[in-house]
Amino acid sequence: xxxxxxxxxxxDKVVRQFLLASVIWGAxxxxxxxxxxxxxxxxxxxxxLPWLTFGRLRPLHTNAVxxxxxxxxxxxxxxxxxxxxxxxxxxxxxLSQLHFWGWQLIxxxxxxTLPLGFSRxxxxxxxxxxxxxxxxxxxVVFAVNFFWTLAKRRxxxxxxxxxxxxxxxxxxxxxxxxxxxxxxxxxxHSYPVFGGVQDALVQWWYGHNAVAFFLTTPILGxxxxxxxxxxxxxxxxxxxxxxxxxxxxFVYIWxxxxxxxxxxxxxxxxxxxxxxxLMLWAPSWGGMLNGLLTLRGAWDxxxxxxxxxxxxxxxxxxxxxxxxGPLLSIKSVNALGHYTDWIIGHVHGGTLGWNGFMxxxxxxxxxxxxxxxPLHSVSLANLHFWLGMVGILLYVGAMWTSGITxxxxxxxxxxxxxxxxxxxxxxxxxxxxxMMLMRVIGGSLYLVGWFxxxxxxxxxxATARPVNGTIEVFADxxxxxxxxxxxxxxxxxxxxxxxxxxxxxxxxxxMFGGDFxxxxxxxxxxxxxxxxYAHFESRxxxxxxxxxxxxxxxxxxxxxxxxAVAVGGLVQIIPTVLVNxxxxxxxxxxxxxxPLELAGRDIFVSEGCYNCHSQMIRTLxxxxxxxxxxxxxxxxxxxxxxxxxSKRTGPDLARVGTxxxxxxxxxxxxxxxxxxxxxxxxxxPWLFTTATDAAALPAKIAAQRQLGVPYPAWTDAQITAxxxxxxxxxxxxxxxxxxxxxxxxxxxxxxxxxxxxxxYETVAPQSSATR
Amino acid sequence: MTPxxxxxxxxxxxxxxxGIQEFDKRLPNWWLLTLYGAIIFWVGYWAxxxxxxxxxxxxxxxxxxxxxxxxxxxxAAPTADNASLWKMSRNPVFVEAGRxxxxxxxxxxxxxxxxxxxxxxxxxxxxxxxxxxxxxYATLEKGVLAKGMPAxxxxxxxxxxxxxxxxxLSFHKEGEPIEVQxxxxxxxxx
Numbered sequence: 001x002x003x004x005x006x007x008x009x010x011x012d013k014v015v016r017q018f019l020l021a022s023v024i025w026g027a028x029x030x031x032x033x034x035x036x037x038x039x040x041x042x043x044x045x046x047x048x049l050p051w052l053t054f055g056r057l058r059p060l061h062t063n064a065v066x067x068x069x070x071x072x073x074x075x076x077x078x079x080x081x082x083x084x085x086x087x088x089x090x091x092x093x094x095l096s097q098l099h100f101w102g103w104q105l106i107x108x109x110x111x112x113t114l115p116l117g118f119s120r121x122x123x124x125x126x127x128x129x130x131x132x133x134x135x136x137x138x139x140v141v142f143a144v145n146f147f148w149t150l151a152k153r154r155x156x157x158x159x160x161x162x163x164x165x166x167x168x169x170x171x172x173x174x175x176x177x178x179x180x181x182x183x184x185x186x187x188x189h190s191y192p193v194f195g196g197v198q199d200a201l202v203q204w205w206y207g208h209n210a211v212a213f214f215l216t217t218p219i220l221g222x223x224x225x226x227x228x229x230x231x232x233x234x235x236x237x238x239x240x241x242x243x244x245x246x247x248x249x250f251v252y253i254w255x256x257x258x259x260x261x262x263x264x265x266x267x268x269x270x271x272x273x274x275x276x277x278l279m280l281w282a283p284s285w286g287g288m289l290n291g292l293l294t295l296r297g298a299w300d301x302x303x304x305x306x307x308x309x310x311x312x313x314x315x316x317x318x319x320x321x322x323x324x325g326p327l328l329s330i331k332s333v334n335a336l337g338h339y340t341d342w343i344i345g346h347v348h349g350g351t352l353g354w355n356g357f358m359x360x361x362x363x364x365x366x367x368x369x370x371x372x373x374p375l376h377s378v379s380l381a382n383l384h385f386w387l388g389m390v391g392i393l394l395y396v397g398a399m400w401t402s403g404i405t406x407x408x409x410x411x412x413x414x415x416x417x418x419x420x421x422x423x424x425x426x427x428x429x430x431x432x433x434x435m436m437l438m439r440v441i442g443g444s445l446y447l448v449g450w451f452x453x454x455x456x457x458x459x460x461x462a463t464a465r466p467v468n469g470t471i472e473v474f475a476d477x478x479x480x481x482x483x484x485x486x487x488x489x490x491x492x493x494x495x496x497x498x499x500x501x502x503x504x505x506x507x508x509x510x511m512f513g514g515d516f517x518x519x520x521x522x523x524x525x526x527x528x529x530x531x532x533y534a535h536f537e538s539r540x541x542x543x544x545x546x547x548x549x550x551x552x553x554x555x556x557x558x559x560x561x562x563x564a565v566a567v568g569g570l571v572q573i574i575p576t577v578l579v580n581x582x583x584x585x586x587x588x589x590x591x592x593x594x595p596l597e598l599a600g601r602d603i604f605v606s607e608g609c610y611n612c613h614s615q616m617i618r619t620l621x622x623x624x625x626x627x628x629x630x631x632x633x634x635x636x637x638x639x640x641x642x643x644x645x646s647k648r649t650g651p652d653l654a655r656v657g658t659x660x661x662x663x664x665x666x667x668x669x670x671x672x673x674x675x676x677x678x679x680x681x682x683x684x685p686w687l688f689t690t691a692t693d694a695a696a697l698p699a700k701i702a703a704q705r706q707l708g709v710p711y712p713a714w715t716d717a718q719i720t721a722x723x724x725x726x727x728x729x730x731x732x733x734x735x736x737x738x739x740x741x742x743x744x745x746x747x748x749x750x751x752x753x754x755x756x757x758x759x760y761e762t763v764a765p766q767s768s769a770t771r
Numbered sequence: 772m773t774p775x776x777x778x779x780x781x782x783x784x785x786x787x788x789x790g791i792q793e794f795d796k797r798l799p800n801w802w803l804l805t806l807y808g809a810i811i812f813w814v815g816y817w818a819x820x821x822x823x824x825x826x827x828x829x830x831x832x833x834x835x836x837x838x839x840x841x842x843x844x845x846x847a848a849p850t851a852d853n854a855s856l857w858k859m860s861r862n863p864v865f866v867e868a869g870r871x872x873x874x875x876x877x878x879x880x881x882x883x884x885x886x887x888x889x890x891x892x893x894x895x896x897x898x899x900x901x902x903x904x905x906x907x908y909a910t911l912e913k914g915v916l917a918k919g920m921p922a923x924x925x926x927x928x929x930x931x932x933x934x935x936x937x938x939x940l941s942f943h944k945e946g947e948p949i950e951v952q953x954x955x956x957x958x959x960x961x
Contacts, residue, residue, distance in 0.1 A: 081789075084789040085788050085789055087789075155788065157786060159791070160793075225789075225791070228791045228792075229789075229790070229791065234783055234792035234793055234794050235792070236794055236796055237795060237796035237797075237798070238784055238793040238795045239795055239796075239797075240796070240798055243798065247806070262829055267820070267821075267829060271816065271817060274816070275809075275812065275813035278813070279806075279813055281805060281809060282802060282803075282805045282806035282809060283806070285802065285805070286802065293796075415930075416843055416847070417840060417843070418840050418843050418844050418847065419926070419927065419928045420926070423925075423926040510822075511821065619829030619830050619832065619833040620833060621833060621840065624833060624837055630829075630830065630833055659916075660916050661917040663917060664917065737917065
């Protein structure tokens with residue numbers, strides 16, 4: 001080794017950029033969050049304006065806090081820590097800038113299109129297709145920049161934070177691309193390629209794992225760097241890092257169906273979702289333990305250091321949420337908590353507690369290191385901590401109370417279980433109103449805390465000089481010793497990987513095989529476990545040595561991560577896409593929408609109605625008593641996107657078709673309180689003045705045909721004629737009942753769609769089994 | 772109590788990343804138990820529902836439950852034909868129960884005296900949706916949603932509905948003339 005030393009200057013400029021962007025977008029996202037929370041309690045603050053209505057702003061809130069606030073924070077943390085952990089400057093200044101500005105442009109585009117009602121209608125995947133492509137490209141830029149930096153590293157071994165960053169980059173790309181596959185009908189609109197149950201499964205495989213790989217794994221990586229740095233203590237346990245990393249990335253992917261428990265999703269997927277969610281508890285707590293126990297010996301610093309306060313609280317909230325998640329995934333608990341505010345409380349424990357406090361801790365720690373000045377005020381930061389803490393507790397406590405109260409009321413029966421105790425949905429809504437107000441107060445306190453951070457940041461950096469970190473290294477430092485290199489064969493031919501692959505293979509044979517295969521799989525699995533245990537007991541050193549070697553081989557490491565995160569999705573999605581198709585549907589199949597109804601459906605999606613209304617009557621007695629016969633898999637098979645929903649601020653709509661006369665819907669959309677006293681639904685006056693975009697229908701129907709919806713080969717004129725005929729008939733019916741409206745208005749199309757919900761044809765049962 | 776850890780447990784791994792070092796502590800036993808416990812639960816749960824098919828799936832379970840509820844409803848439901856409803860209307864037990872239901876739920880639109888306000892008069896001999904006992908019961912069953920009359924039977928059940936009808940009929944006589952009324956002009960509640 002030569003003893004010539006060179007100095008590297010880190011690219012901390014891009015870190016500062018991402019950090020500031022995160023702070024600003026965080027404030028925007030939280031302000032919108034407070035507004036939508038207020039809208040739920042005071043319908044007046046929807047202002048009767050389309051672009052300020054809850055259904056459009058709630059996606060803006062979720063996208064802003066996930067992708068803009070946490071996204072920018074994650075990039076700042078990843079770029080800062082990676083350069084130091086691998087002793088190399090970011091590979092490309094150009095790519096770093098492209099990444100930063102590209103990402104901000106995407107956020108601006110999202111902030112414009114979402115309030116205008118351009119939406120794909122899938123949660124956290126609402127952005128329209130041109131923006132989807134931009135996100136994918138910028139993510140690739142990020143990946144190239146990151147892996148290129150790894151390739152130039154002077155530290156051969158990869159630290160645990162880097163493992164989590166690798167898993168993040170790979171998995172988010174996989175999830176994002178699959179869930180955003182669409183067929184465009186014009187520049188602003190597309191239909192997802194998956195429909196009905198397939199779309200539901202893909203959506204929640206994405207939605208659940210976006211939580212995992214966008215809000216959890218990168219932040220765990222950030223924790224593994226910044227927490228021991230701030231505490232000045234060694235990480236508690238390396239072997240816990242190894243076990244919880246691999247079990248977390250493998251198990252997480254399988255748990256997506258827990259968002260669809262008791263729904264029309266096939267039972268085997270629901271059972272996988274529930275059991276894997278329970279298995280996820282320990283891996284998640286591994287991360288919490290490693291965080292909290294790293295603080296051993298540093299607890300006294302918590303009294304004075306706001307950074308450690310934030311970190312310790314964040315990790316505690318992480319532990320709380322990852323216990324609550326498996327709990328809510330138990331089918332019977334889910335029957336109570338799903339569709340209620342309990343879920344809202346659960347996610348905010350994660351986002352405000354875990355993500356928000358990790359962000360705050362990291363920012364307070366970074367400020368003096370990125371700018372040449374100590375933090376302006378430590379006591380303000382402490383005040384921020386306590387305001388935020390009280391805010392979260394009020395928020396989460398209110399949502400627990402609200403969710404459980406409403407869940408219990410909705411499920412309560414009387415007269416020996418034959419009648420609903422609260423048949424009127426609105427009664428349950430108005431019972432939780434005080435809790436909804438409490439949430440606004442809790443959220444506002446948290447927001448005020450964030451403003452304190454912004455003020456503190458401004459006072460710190462306004463007159464300070466930005467500084468970039470440097471490091472001295474030997475010129476030829478970090479070369480990987482030849483005998484440590486792992487070949488592609490060596491990646492798989494080693495005890496830990498081989499036993500894992502066989503174990504997973506046998507498990508799948510046991511779970512999905514026929515009689516003989518199941519038994520063979522069970523025995524194979526037992527044998528595999530016994531052999532692996534015996535081998536580990538006798539040759540455990542070899543496992544450890546191999547893993548140490550793997551850590552200096554970034555490509556084999558990445559390949560193993562790809563495999564670990566791909567398995568769950570492949571096992572769940574491929575059979576669903578192959579089997580659960582319209583042609584194979586048994587008992588009931590949805591009737592395709594007429595052109596007018598399809599136009600109405602697009603309005604439903606565009607207004608974000610799914611944010612408050614589900615279209616899925618679960619296989620639960622209270623659901624059936626309240627909304628009618630449980631929803632069958634075939635009853636939404638042509639729905640691109642599916643609209644099963646995830647929250648019932650209002651009642652389910654799966655069988656609302658023809659339940660009320662047309663005039664009921666007209667009056668209700670005009671002023672929900674005229675029909676339903678105490679409703680918190682916004683008014684939709686613009687639907688009465690805006691014309692339906694009938695000209696877009698031929699392109700839309702062509703796309704639907706491509707996706708397999710059985711539309712006849714209509715000419716454009718036939719589509720228009722059918723549209724006009726149905727719209728005119730509906731408008732005439734409204735007029736008879738006293739509602740004067742021109743047939744071309746959006747409200748007519750929307751009513752036509754609502755009246756179609758729940759309409760199906762009966763399919764003769766097939767004699768041959770398809771499973 | 773936690774046993775005193777063996778000394779090698781407190782040793783640091785030789786490597787340091789940007790100054791960060793790592794212990795290599797043993798995994799806590801209770802943590803391992805939750806991990807193994809969840810895995811064992813998965814095997815048992817899967818075997819119970821998917822392998823041996825002992826447990827019912829969601830549709831089977833809810834169908835079974837709903838059949839039980841239907842049966843309970845049939846047992847509890849009084850016979851709602853004309854003769855039985857007239858009989859009930861002369862039985863003070865039914866009429867008294869029906870009065871309570873009516874005054875709680877119906878009186879806000881029809882008034883306690885049943886002379887009509889938002890909803891039509893129910894003591895005169897004019898009927899919009901038919902005035903025989905079964906026709907009145909059918910109106911309660913289906914509602915008149917366009918006019919704001921909810922479908923009550925699914926909400927309060929067959930028994931309470933029949934009682935309310937009996938209470939209404941107690942103001943009428945069997946065989947009295949039934950005249951068709953086209954519409955009720957809503958009046959301000961008194």
